[in-house]
Amino acid sequence: MAQPDKKWLGTSIDIDGCRQTKEALRERERELSQLIDMVPGQLWRLTPDGEPTFFNRQMVDFLGLGVGDTDRPGMSRLDAFVQAVVHPDDAAKMADALDHCLVTGEDFSMRHRLRRADGVYRWMLCRAEPMRDEGGRIVQWYGLCHDIDDQMRAEEALRRSEGKLRELIDALPVHIWSWTPKGKLSYVNKRCLTYLGLSEANFEDLAGVVQELVHPEDASEAQRTAANCIKTGDVFRMRYRRRRRDGVYRWSEGRCEPLRDQDGKIVQWYGVTVDIDDAVRAQEELRHARENLARASQAASLAELSASIAHEVSQPLTAVITSSNVCQRWLTAEPPNIERALKTLERIARAANAAADVVGRVRALFRQSVETRDPMALASLVAEARDLMAEEAARRRVRIDIEVENELPPVVVDRIQVQQVLINLVRNGLEAMESAASDRVLRMCVRRLGGVVRTEISDRGPGIEFPDRIFEPFFTTKGHGMGMGLAICRSIVESHGGQLWAENNEPHGATFIFALPVDATMAPLSQGGPDSVGRPSDAERSL
Template structure:
């Protein structure tokens, strides 16, 4: 029979000891009592062994002196018995003490006391065999106290384990004893000051040549700080996840290769992605995410994303993404790479902003603008008619004025045919100018190309001043021309250039109607600039502009009877010639309007007239 517990072994020893006492009394032989002394020393303790020796000596003396006739012989045998009993007591004392200290400090192997942490060893059946000094110091017990604990119940060491961890630890320990698997357990162990700290208990079984377990050797590592750090880390991760899930935008993460592996709760709820059925992190193919985009956007999205991932560049992209209800909504996606110190991409962070309402609002606004523009164009047809009359008024007035002069020269006495002939030429020229204005208006709507050719702006300026000569005289305006004699010719539409100069000169004359006649002076300057352009400036001595930036807007005017179309058309003509028109107030009084156009060859601006038509139409849309 195999005795597997301390209680069983002690019961058997006590039975043997009692049997030895009975046997000694039965056979009247005191030396059999030595067995009882040994049993008491082993089972009860070597401290009680002295009492056992004295009692056995007393009992043996009774036996010897009752049987021996000679007192000397009985005394000698009694002395021999007592000496034998003391020797037996001393040997058991030595072996009990040394055996425990060997188990505690030396153990079954070399350097067991140097094991880091709390080292221990157990018998094959799981009974604790020894612990190292670090373990004794941690739990705050002496070697003798630990001996008594180990000699007590088989698992009395559980008194040092937290009550909440005892049941689970015992269940795992019994499982390891049955299977022989290595021990890996975590439990809270009570320190000498009564506080509990987390320890990781690891142990392996030693085996003989037949594979039978001969013992268990383990070590307990203090992981309390690690546990607290892990708890704090889990709490921070929980707070961060809560923050990411509650941020009012869709957030998702990708691997360095661009494979999605995390979506926040808002994204999951928006797109209807099942997080439980979702593929493992980093394994979800990018193509499966691209499928969420509108079929018309997938190819472009895939190309743009792959290009960004390959180059490691941030990305911003707009596309239509499918919501969980099956509707496609416009999404603004932005991605940024997270890099380490060496510049290697660790992961990609992406955010999606639902801008569908904004896009639809912008589209509605655009459509409303188009409807408003059409309404404004329709409403401005009457104004356009007036503008046409405005453009034709000047040459027709000149025709009327010159026709009257022609009639006066013919009815003079005697008739002056030379002057009449010159006036007739002016009439023809004015009529031709009116016809060309009509042709330009027709070109504006039909967008037909004209025939630009090289012109001399100085000639254009002089012809306009000659045409407005009577107006200048009747208004009391002094004309001051400063024309560059070396001004190069430039390719432009002559009628349109005449129209621009005519409008600028006429506006200058009208701007001085309310100033003293003594200061009415109109200065016209032409100059060649180093940037390859020619400039024409018309400067008056009027009151200046209250808002120079707005005078070129269509229908903006400061005149009671004005329509605000002249300067708007001038701006359209100059911009169509790739030039610039601007106005500014003069510090000495008055204002100036200047335009500049580039010097171009005839074959380089064959589309000027068509561009002018588009620009002039834009003047009515502004």
């Protein structure tokens, strides 16, 4: 029987797709490995029990060792790793933190120092999170260490710099503070807090407390000034009284300026306050001393002048009286001796002329000179007078407001004499409001009216009791006054071709008005009457 032919059976399976898939997978793994090694951080992996199983290339290069290099007999890899590369001051704390995370499954986060391959320790921020399976069981720990040593050193340098700056600020003999752009108190230095008897513990309530520390008579003005500066961006500058920790109010000067960004927007306000109470009191004492000296000098000068006038005038007056008696005897004689009486009358005339010459010489002493007069803007003189009296106004808690009409023509005046008039009238206005409880405002208004420039100085005091007599020499309503100030003022104004008068305001206060001609060549305005200088006529007042 013949044997059947043997046959070979075979199959062919297409594995090209599988091979390509594996090749692609290997390529992905290679790219992932390169990516992990190129990440600018130190990546590592732990088993659920905490054994290191992977360090990326960045970490190996930094530490100078790999996972296998952490093997130590009788010690886990994790403990060996911590002991080998973690700073001794941080090792125990890091080990405890890792053990806690491995037990609880909580995320790990810690700053510590790692030893670089060259032996230098650098600060690291290390974080690790667990990867879990579908049942929630931890299968791996993945961590990242980021080098923050430069940041830590910069922060430390910044803290040292801030500490030195704070020490400097607290050591300066001034009180330093700051506001937010909206005016909220944001900082007060230690010296200021100590001065006021406050602490930083309740800083949120400090802003309200500081407002309460300002003297009640200055608080509203300080708030109004600060609010205006916050609104307009103007520099804050003011003198006010603050309550010290012992309850005593002392004069202080506060100044605050805004800090702006490149666009001009205010980002912060910085201010200083200086205790000037001793200086203010010294200035007050000096002012009193000057006033006393001025009054004594005036009294002495007046007494000397009076004695001189009396001495000069008494001789011709004595001659007049004596000659008059002699003339009377010659005329009453029987018969009357006319010839002798006429000679006596001649002597009387000579003596009277001598007395007139004495009076003329005295008047010449006070005659105003026109040689020192120059054309100038009256508005600038008003501003100078306001500046000169600003300190006294602040001391008396009076605000001086100025209103000047635009494009005023110049007037030809003696600058010193007109400034003397302005200062005298301003001082009278300040003194008139000494007893005013509120609304202490002195208003100075300069405007043109016809051919004159008219200046008005208005106060809110009690008004003028004797408006028709206040310009008389030696008439005064002040207990310490000599009654010469307004008389001299009127004399100066009239010597400039102007006129000075006063009016009572409604419901209270007074206004002193003086008008000076624009044209210096015009005749004295007193010759033309009050209407020529802008003073209302009787007909105008009736309207």
